[in-house]
Amino acid sequence: MPYLTRYGRGFTRRKFLTDAARGVLATGVLAPLASSMAASGEITKAYPDELLSIEGYTKGRIKTGDFITSANVELVKDLLEPVRYEHILNHGRRLKVVKTTQDLMRLSPWEYIEATLKNAGKAGFDAKGNVVNKADGRPWIGGNPFPDPTNGLELFAAQTLSWGRHDASFYALTAQALGRNGEPRFNYSGGWAELSPVARVSMQPAPYWPGHEDKLRFQSVFFQTPSQFSGTSFLNVWDYDHSRFPDLYGYVPEFRRVRQFPTDQRFEPLLPGLSLYLSDAWAAGDPLHTWSGYQIVGRGPFLAGLAGNWNPGDPNWEQGVHGGPKNQSFWDTSVELVPEAIVVEAMPTRFPRAPVSKKRVWFDARNQIVIGMVTYDRRGQPFRSFDGAYSLYESGDDKFMDGAHPYWSWCHVTASDVQTGDVTRLQQVKALPGNHRSGANDETFYHRYLTQQALIKLGAA
């Protein structure tokens, strides 16, 4: 049966292109997205049918529940970054299509969305370029400061301000670096913690942790395995000044103590084999104004993992893998049609000789979350590509709670080195030995992970 649409692909394409040509960003096609979602909590009024389901977009040739494989990827080529397309076409990667999420509250932590709606319109930039509450000029008060973004800077400002969208997060994680031949070369496990002393929406006191209003975040990363790196940990303390580099402290097992390290080189490989830099974190791993440009370069539908990616079937939430020469290069992933993605480019102007000349980042217009990133080398050639998957941690009767609501977070990330063919797979797991459990808004995270003493505790004895 033919799939009938009221507004064809030509209409939406023209709409996005016309807006781009006018240099304006007004999310939504049929109606302003932000106001539609604020009014109903859903996106259906803002987009035509062809942008609300894969069936609509492909005229029924791909259906919800189908897999996108090399056999049908041409139908959705325009919805993918080139690297994912290449993976699917030539390396056996596949994506399972799930229904487009239409309920706004399933696309971010509940409290974050509530604060976003409550504080809409209150944010602005001060003279130094920091995001502030316009009413009193103090640091931001919670939620997305620019839910109806008008430019790329606002999108990145929101992303930099709150990475995981919780007041505090701890992610137990594993990472695996695979070579072009699909062989796993390096295996790592560790933890990543982040805590916001401002713009707090769940933890008390809120919105500020008194005495810490001058900080944007505390963030640490540590590694448990392999033994060569066991106990390696780094703590970043971010100033609220969006132009200042964070203070960086590290526990290096060789030194058996915490030392302060220079922090401006954020394009260094953290560990052997990993296609990840500190700068890559959440596609906004550096202070906002150490990059510039923030130019919107495109809009349009996209395929991204936003639901159905939590795997409670595994006791430690570990994801399945497939594809590649050894059938283990890519995560099993569920993706959905994102009606509108906003593509923004930025340049690392405060990093002389950075290996990256620019990054191109896809934001979901519905919730302004990052859903893809490609970085380019200094010659302008694609360098590395990042795609990930988020989910509400709810699947059938299984739920992992964050306070009164199911936990929302990322599930896995794939970082691909375009030029070497290496792939780094990263996943959030339930727990690591030592009772390091993934979760959010836990007051104990600060002392467990985010002080210098915490680094000593996490370090090799």
Add this chain to the structure above:
Amino acid sequence: MKGDRNMQRTQRRVGATLGVLALAITGNAVHAGEAGGFFDDMNINFAGFVRAESAISTTGQENPNNQGGNIFNSQTVARTAYLPPALGGGQWGAIPLGVGGNQQLGGLLPPIAFTDEVRRGDFIDADDNAFNYTILRAETEMQLTLTDHWSVIGRLRAIYDPTIYQQFNPGSVGGVQGAIDGGEKRLYKGRPNMFEYIVEGGDKPNPLEWSGKDYLVYFPALLAEYTSGGLNLRVGNQQLAWGQSIFFRVFDVANGLDLRRHLIMDRALEEFSDKRVPQLSVRLSYQLSDTILLDSFVAKFQPTVFGNPNTPYNVIPAQFTVHDLYKEGGYDSKLNYGLRLKGDYGQVSFQLMATRRYNPDGVFRWTESGVQKPLSGLLGTAVNLAYSVKPQLGNPDNAGACSPTLCRLYDDISEALSHTPFEASPAGVYSAREWFNYAAQVRLDGVAGLNAAIEEFAASRDVFATPADNYDQAYAELDTFFIAAGGSMRGHIARQYFREDVFGVGASYVNESENDLLNQMIFNLEVQYTPERTFTNKGLSRNFVKQDEYTVSLVVDKWHRFFNEFPGTYILFQALTKNRSDLVGRHLGGFGGSENKEAPGKSGNSNYLVLGFLQPWPNKIYEIEFAALVDLEGGMLAQPGLRWNAGKSVTVEGFYNFVDGRLWGNPNDNLLSTIDFAEEFTLRVSYQF
């Protein structure tokens, strides 16, 4: 297939107790999350590695501190005996007992046997080793998490050395001068003992350590940890490191060093990670605020461990027999304690430190040998006879009442010699030249050393030794006694420890600049001050040197990206100055000596510079390292290295130690001439599990 299970060491849910027991065997990680009660949060994790390490000498030079590498093994040295002043010889050197002196004595003595030429190598076999170091190492770290607050951490290290080296065999001199007699048998009577740290009385003082001649197994860490909020308490065997300086131990004062294996010749950027001697300690740290960390410890004192005699990196000349008084002196029950405050305020930070400790390096002095053995040879027999004909009118408790010329203190010369710091045995010092040369090498004063051995030991004077006024007299006296000994004399020294208060203050500043080269440059200044620190006297006198010492280090860190294609280079510059001792704690008063003169001492400070960098390859598969330590008195240790993270859990590291302690000036004025022999290439291959 589910991904990454191997990486996770398989976190299987099993019943808690059984799971832990199973894991102790399998080495896997287990969560006991499904069990009930106290064990809900219990889990255990293992990780570790095995590593083959070897260092090949690139110069063929042997360790001069060992018998087989003694630089006099290949030199023929003329010796002349003189009539002791105590027997009417005037001053030492005035009346030779050889040809010339015989005339002065009216031809009473035959010239032969009173002058000779000695070649040490005629008694001691020279070594010729290709490898300085070959070991197999295995390490594992276990963390048993009992609850969110309690855990147990254990790190076990096992080392095996197949001892493929050509080494000194004391049995080879068993028929000479009655063989080597004094000292701990396991250290001085058999083949070199690679790992056993044995103190006077026979004890092995390091807790949680099991060792033999060729193996070492110990727990660098075995502790219980309690954590709650900002409080962290660790109780057990552990190490502790403070400070921003790398390699320069300004704040890093809590632990001694274990120098038994590869001395300080491992990767410079590894610093002392496997060398701090663990101590039974209680460590309490508390995060007072975001910015201030309090750290404190109380520890059972454990000394620095030096390489045993004739092991490849031994730094104490093997002509000495060391009596470590750690146990007999009661130091094994002493406690060290310290406190540090560290405050970080973004661009600026500070540190304050106060530690009361026993200096783990210890100090050395002459001690009675305890070896009852007479002198030998013609001259020795004559001295033995001369001693025996003296009436025994004195006693050791009132030695001053008895003139050494007219009366003796002991029954015979054997007993007398046992109360001197010497034993007349082989594999000791054979000539005055050797004495002065080695005194200078270890930063002692050959004349002061001789005099202290005489003035502080009545028995020495009892056997006709008298203090020397100068180098020439000492030279004559030494050669006389070496001939009289029948070859050589071994010296006995005691090691003891002194309490000191160490204070430290430090500050750091992170520079922010529009100039990329200057931006994010971290300057760190650390100052240590120790009032009345005790140093070894340059004459090995029991009157130790006590002086105030300060140590100042400046550290500058910087990441800088020089190449578009390569990650940033980590650059480290350090400078250090000390006003009383060198980098390893030897008092400057013993510096500047040589084979031809006693040590004048060094008037200024000891000063060192370090330049290091680390250049990773993209993706960090390879890393080039370089570190250089320059002693401004004319020595340099430069260490280029390459690390290859090969993947599949394999890491390969190679580094070259270029050492030159003779770049300019007197080699005995700088630190690095001491390890000049250790120019070598080291290869390490690790497999992690």
